[in-house]
Amino acid sequence: MGNHPLKSTLPQEIGLEKWVNQVAELTQPDQIVWCDGSAAEYQALSQKLVDRGTFIPLNPAKRPESFLARTDPADVARVEERTFICSAQQIDAGPTNNWMAPDEMKDLLLPLFAGAMRGRTMYVIPFSMGPVNSPLARFGVQITDSEYVVVNMHLMTRVDVAVFEQIRSGANWVATMHSVGAPNDNSVWPSNPEKYISHFPDTLEVWSFGSGYGGNALLGKKCMSLRIGSVLARREGWLAEHMLIMRMISPEGKKFHFSAAFPSACGKTNLAMLQPSIPGWKVETLGDDIAWIAQAPSGKLRAINPENGFFGVAPGTSVKTNPVAMELVAKQTIFTNVALTADGDVWWEGMSKEVPDGLTNWRGEPHDKNSGKPAAHPNGRFTSPARNCPTISSDWDDPEGVELDAIIFGGRRAKDVPLVTEASSWQHGVFLGATMASEQTAAAEGPVGEVRRDPFAMLPFTGYNMADYWRHWLSFAEREGVQLPKIFRVNWFLKNDEGQFVWPGFSENARVLRWIAERLDGKVEANETAIGNLPNLADLGVDELGLDDASKQQLLAWNKDAVVKDLESIQRYLGAFGERTPAELKIEAESRLASLSPMWEQS
Numbered sequence: 001m002g003n004h005p006l007k008s009t010l011p012q013e014i015g016l017e018k019w020v021n022q023v024a025e026l027t028q029p030d031q032i033v034w035c036d037g038s039a040a041e042y043q044a045l046s047q048k049l050v051d052r053g054t055f056i057p058l059n060p061a062k063r064p065e066s067f068l069a070r071t072d073p074a075d076v077a078r079v080e081e082r083t084f085i086c087s088a089q090q091i092d093a094g095p096t097n098n099w100m101a102p103d104e105m106k107d108l109l110l111p112l113f114a115g116a117m118r119g120r121t122m123y124v125i126p127f128s129m130g131p132v133n134s135p136l137a138r139f140g141v142q143i144t145d146s147e148y149v150v151v152n153m154h155l156m157t158r159v160d161v162a163v164f165e166q167i168r169s170g171a172n173w174v175a176t177m178h179s180v181g182a183p184n185d186n187s188v189w190p191s192n193p194e195k196y197i198s199h200f201p202d203t204l205e206v207w208s209f210g211s212g213y214g215g216n217a218l219l220g221k222k223c224m225s226l227r228i229g230s231v232l233a234r235r236e237g238w239l240a241e242h243m244l245i246m247r248m249i250s251p252e253g254k255k256f257h258f259s260a261a262f263p264s265a266c267g268k269t270n271l272a273m274l275q276p277s278i279p280g281w282k283v284e285t286l287g288d289d290i291a292w293i294a295q296a297p298s299g300k301l302r303a304i305n306p307e308n309g310f311f312g313v314a315p316g317t318s319v320k321t322n323p324v325a326m327e328l329v330a331k332q333t334i335f336t337n338v339a340l341t342a343d344g345d346v347w348w349e350g351m352s353k354e355v356p357d358g359l360t361n362w363r364g365e366p367h368d369k370n371s372g373k374p375a376a377h378p379n380g381r382f383t384s385p386a387r388n389c390p391t392i393s394s395d396w397d398d399p400e401g402v403e404l405d406a407i408i409f410g411g412r413r414a415k416d417v418p419l420v421t422e423a424s425s426w427q428h429g430v431f432l433g434a435t436m437a438s439e440q441t442a443a444a445e446g447p448v449g450e451v452r453r454d455p456f457a458m459l460p461f462t463g464y465n466m467a468d469y470w471r472h473w474l475s476f477a478e479r480e481g482v483q484l485p486k487i488f489r490v491n492w493f494l495k496n497d498e499g500q501f502v503w504p505g506f507s508e509n510a511r512v513l514r515w516i517a518e519r520l521d522g523k524v525e526a527n528e529t530a531i532g533n534l535p536n537l538a539d540l541g542v543d544e545l546g547l548d549d550a551s552k553q554q555l556l557a558w559n560k561d562a563v564v565k566d567l568e569s570i571q572r573y574l575g576a577f578g579e580r581t582p583a584e585l586k587i588e589a590e591s592r593l594a595s596l597s598p599m600w601e602q603s
């Protein structure tokens with residue numbers, strides 16, 4: 001495959017038709033279907049999936065227009081170790097990404113794609129990330145041989161023939177191709193044990209092979225909107241972020257817009273759909289996973305959610321943890337790898353205390369309640385259209401997006417990271433984002449309680465050198481006329497010495513958001529400390545919560561020695577990125593450390 005045309009020509013230069021023909025010649029599908037994004041297309045492909053057994057239609061009286069899919073048990077999540085950034089130079093992928101030279105990767109993938117679509121249909125999906133008419137939107141085309149992918153793309157992106165027209169008249173686009181790598185395989189979940197999720201930032205291409213699942217296969221999401229998106233954003237001067245977007249409305253009707261980044265398992269979707277506990281305050285949802293942010297002519301940063309739906313984790317979702325999501329998934333939803341009930345509905349761990357009788361587990365076997373194994377896969381998912389979200393804001397798809405007032409970074413820390421901290425400057429805020437960390441939960445590999453850094457919650461999603469990404473964030477402070485949002489850090493996961501959470505979380509998190517809003521409004525004071533600006537406890541309204549004094553004290557407590565240790569670990573972490581680490585971040589660590597350990601105390 002030394003000089004295969006897909007190696008030597010740019011899809012965007014040869015044009016859509018030629019690129020599609022070249023891919024078809026390579027992959028040998030039985031037929032090619034150009035998708036139009038219509039409801040009829042969604043219907044027909046869903047029916048095809050039902051006929052093949054991939055989709056189980058749910059009981060329409062319980063869950064109208066919804067389906068359950070069960071994947072191959074070996075194809076249930078993103079495959080980070082099989083994910084590659086194929087920049088020309090390895091240093092530009094940086095130490096946090098797997099790298100292979102573009103030609104080498106294509107030499108490896110071309111034989112895998114050769115004939116991969118025999119006996120299958122090749123779909124060509126035109127999609128827009130962001131409203132088609134938005135100045136922030138970007139277009140993509142995905143080739144795939146999976147009907148499951150087409151219908152999920154319908155829900156998660158804007159599949160629209162207008163995109164074909166725009167591309168033919170010269171708009172830039174990202175060329176993505178995907179095959180489950182299972183020619184002539186008509187089984188329920190065709191896939192290939194060999195998987196590659198490869199990104200080519202220089203030619204704006206994604207080649208995904210072997211997996212049919214979520215972020216491996218719905219290429220508009222993590223692949224285009226974050227990995228390729230972050231490269232485009234740096235090149236063009238904007239930000240592609242792993243963030244929710246929400247609007248908080250005060251009792252007086254004043255609107256505040258926040259974007260927020262959290263490592264996984266910190267309740268990002270729950271926060272995006274928050275139902276405030278405090279009277280008079282309201283939350284509207286704009287997005288739960290990705291934000292594209294750019295400086296508007298006004299100088300303010302504006303954000304859009306480039307997606308069109310929610311691809312959320314089902315287990316743990318309940319009327320208690322997220323009543324809004326429960327309503328969202330009440331109809332027109334595709335469920336993947338959750339349990340099926342005897343009456344044709346879905347169930348997952350956490351939905352109810354009582355495990356229903358007669359469940360079929362995510363593998364399609366009768367569920368044994370005493371097996372100790374969950375009925376739903378812990379990464380079981382729902383795919384639902386954004387329009388069905390009861391709290392979606394009426395202007396969530398405004399092409400201009402919303403003006404951001406604050407950016408929030410989160411993490412899961414038992415001690416010494418207060419409930420909320422206001423960054424003392426943009427630079428300090430970027431430092432807080434760059435050094436974000438979470439203690440491991442039992443769900444992940446590795447020792448429980450160990451701190452894992454996940455800068456900006458972008459560790460697996462920044463498509464270039466992480467240190468250059470930090471530099472890009474810092475550079476926003478130097479932009480002409482810019483009016484930057486304030487940056488805050490939150491931590492819902494403080495624990496007392498007995499290991500119990502001291503903060504009730506969920507709807508009570510609204511108290512923290514209210515404090516942030518009141519800070520922005522200049523209504524409340526903060527106390528400057530070496531770790532940032534902290535609230536006065538009374539301003540959080542915690543007295544209404546009935547917490548004991550010890551818990552209240554712990555909400556804003558931090559131990560000097562522990563913070564010094566953390567800053568030293570941060571210094572080692574930043575050092576690992578070598579000379580590309582921005583000096584500003586090293587200075588942030590050094591100066592805070594110095595203020596905590598005066599000369600006369602040093603040994």
Ligand code: SAT
Pocket residue numbers: 077078213214215216221222311
């Ligand atoms: O599978 S996805 O990458 O789309 C979802 C996730 O891992 O957050």
Ligand code: MN
Pocket residue numbers: 242289
């Ligand atoms: Mn995510």
